[in-house]
Amino acid sequence: MTQGIREQNIRRIIDMEDRICQCQRCTFLAKCVRKPSMGKGELEPDIILVFEYDNQFTKDLDKVINLRNQIKQTFNLERVYHTFMVRCQPKACRVRSSVSCYADSKLLDKEYNCLLSNKPCDGIPINPSDEEIICCLPFLIEEIGILHPSYVVLFGDRVSEFVLKSYGVFEDIELNNSYKCDDMVFIAISNEADFDPGAVKPLI
Numbered sequence: 001m002t003q004g005i006r007e008q009n010i011r012r013i014i015d016m017e018d019r020i021c022q023c024q025r026c027t028f029l030a031k032c033v034r035k036p037s038m039g040k041g042e043l044e045p046d047i048i049l050v051f052e053y054d055n056q057f058t059k060d061l062d063k064v065i066n067l068r069n070q071i072k073q074t075f076n077l078e079r080v081y082h083t084f085m086v087r088c089q090p091k092a093c094r095v096r097s098s099v100s101c102y103a104d105s106k107l108l109d110k111e112y113n114c115l116l117s118n119k120p121c122d123g124i125p126i127n128p129s130d131e132e133i134i135c136c137l138p139f140l141i142e143e144i145g146i147l148h149p150s151y152v153v154l155f156g157d158r159v160s161e162f163v164l165k166s167y168g169v170f171e172d173i174e175l176n177n178s179y180k181c182d183d184m185v186f187i188a189i190s191n192e193a194d195f196d197p198g199a200v201k202p203l204i
């Protein structure tokens with residue numbers, strides 16, 4: 001990739017991240033998120049890893065580094081980028097659900113204290129709804145389009161189904177399978193915690 005294209009990619013990713021930071025499509029979610037989850041890694045990637053959302057596994061740096069190293073070995077590729085299908089983590093929260101709140105502002109301060117309870121946020125992370133996925137999916141599709149790697153690894157049923165349908169794959173989507181779209185190979189596999197190089201190698 002030429003230097004000019006790389007710089008253009010960086011500009012486009014920064015522009016997209018600015019829009020993600022301003023995004024209020026999921027009004028309920030966005031109030032309890034200080035900073036949406038952004039992609040990380042090489043900006044000229046050979047491969048993009050897509051997680052459903054920033055979960056216990058992806059928040060553990062050692063686990064992510066270990067997974068990225070396994071991916072490099074399995075695919076025999078060096079440049080890895082990882083990102084998320086939903087940027088704002090939904091949480092189950094007693095305080096929030098028991099209080100009607102019409103304020104437009106965030107309900108978390110910079111230290112992650114809840115403005116409703118005046119205590120550290122103790123919301124429990126939960127899976128995003130289908131509606132939240134559909135709201136956020138355009139950012140992921142834009143990101144894949146900008147970086148245009150050779151491979152996109154989709155972790156889990158929901159990521160595989162939503163992303164592949166966005167690329168026009170409407171057949172029954174199965175894990176441990178690969179799909180070619182827009183000159184990229186999309187590999188649908190089980191969740192990141194269960195990564196099995198032996199199951200992936202035949203798909204490469």
Ligand code: SF4
Pocket residue numbers: 020023024025026027029030036086087088132135136
């Ligand atoms: S989850 Fe995505 S679509 Fe919803 S508010 Fe956050 S950035 Fe916007």
